[in-house]
């Protein structure tokens with residue numbers, strides 16, 4: 001059953017201003033009509049239609065937090081979050097590619113790069129003619145991304161020479177630029193990391209493979225390899241060996257905004273479960289008339305509201321986070337808690353959504369099955385649930 005949009009607005013909440021709510025409502029309508037119908041084919045082919053990024057750019061949905069001076073939308077962080085939620089509600093895969101481009105890559109460049117780099121890269125990234133990615137994770141460096149990092153960047157005159165590989169990189173196979181972390185002073189361990197903007201047509205850069213995922217299909221994920229890849233020294237973002245500050249503050253914002261990929265997906269799962277429960281008949285009645293089905297719907301709703309409220313509170317606390325701030329203290333703890341809750345709530349909701357759909361939920365070509373395969377990774381990607389708990393308890397037990 002292809003359930004169409006039942007209401008044409010984003011859920012009302014105390015946390016949003018009228019302007020933010022209007023942006024969310026507009027995004028809700030636009031994304032659903034433009035992107036929802038692409039999902040089945042994206043799941044089948046695992047390709048992102050080339051029209052998606054230019055369309056997002058033309059409608060002003062790229063560079064959400066970037067000043068209009070560089071071609072961005074100049075919105076506050078909460079607005080970016082609710083737009084992310086609506087995009088993920090309409091298409092989880094496009095929502096993931098968008099957040100990797102717009103938050104992980106573009107926002108990190110905007111917050112940390114000098115004016116020359118901003119002027120060179122941001123306009124194209126904001127109008128959708130260029131696609132961005134962020135390369136941090138490596139085959140041997142996941143949860144311990146900084147400590148175990150093996151990719152190196154060795155100074156050579158006015159260039160750095162990058163060697164190493166990055167894995168599970170969202171948009172990696174289609175990116176024009178990748179914000180890459182590499183060790184410039186390996187002897188300093190995690191304190192010897194720098195960030196670089198790498199253009200993907202640079203000799204020595206290659207996409208080693210496009211990875212075959214269980215969910216989020218259509219959002220391409222890849223392994224990237226750097227073999228004597230010469231990157232201009234002026235493409236360094238932030239200071240030499242200053243990569244930790246760029247990463248840690250960026251990761252807090254990433255955790256905060258990824259909560260909304262989660263709530264977008266779980267809201268959609270609840271919506272199609274309600275519709276299915278009202279229309280599927282057993283024992284001569286809609287299954288929605290059975291109290292055990294009603295209980296599942298009630299629990300799903302409650303989990304989503306709890307996760308969404310914490311996520312919106314966290315987004316508000318991220319407003320105006322200065323360069324270098326984050327990566328420690330209250331905001332570090334709160335963003336980890338918000339994504340921990342949002343990911344757990346999503347897994348709970350998706351599990352119940354499949355249950356309500358019965359056997360049809362187990363069939364690969366149903367929307368609920370696609371969402372179920374997709375949402376699971378929110379407990380792993382952008383840092384695992386275990387690492388999130390380590391961050392929270394680490395902050396609670398400090399001093």
Ligand SMILES: Cc1cc2nc3c(=O)[nH]c(=O)nc-3n(C[C@H](O)[C@H](O)[C@H](O)COP(=O)(O)OP(=O)(O)OC[C@H]3O[C@@H](n4cnc5c(N)ncnc54)[C@H](O)[C@@H]3O)c2cc1C
Pocket residue numbers: 100104133134135136137141142143144167168169170171213216221377380381382383384385386387390
């Ligand atoms: C779809 C997808 C998209 C992604 N996109 C990007 C991207 O765009 N850019 C990017 O850089 N990365 C990306 N990643 C990588 C992602 O951030 C990592 O997968 C994640 O950080 C976990 O690393 P890992 O997979 O190596 O798992 P591991 O670190 O090997 O963890 C394996 C298990 O061990 C547990 N574990 C590890 N250390 C501890 C500990 N100290 N205490 C307790 N338990 C522990 C983990 O919690 C987990 O359960 C993506 C991943 C996926 C799946």
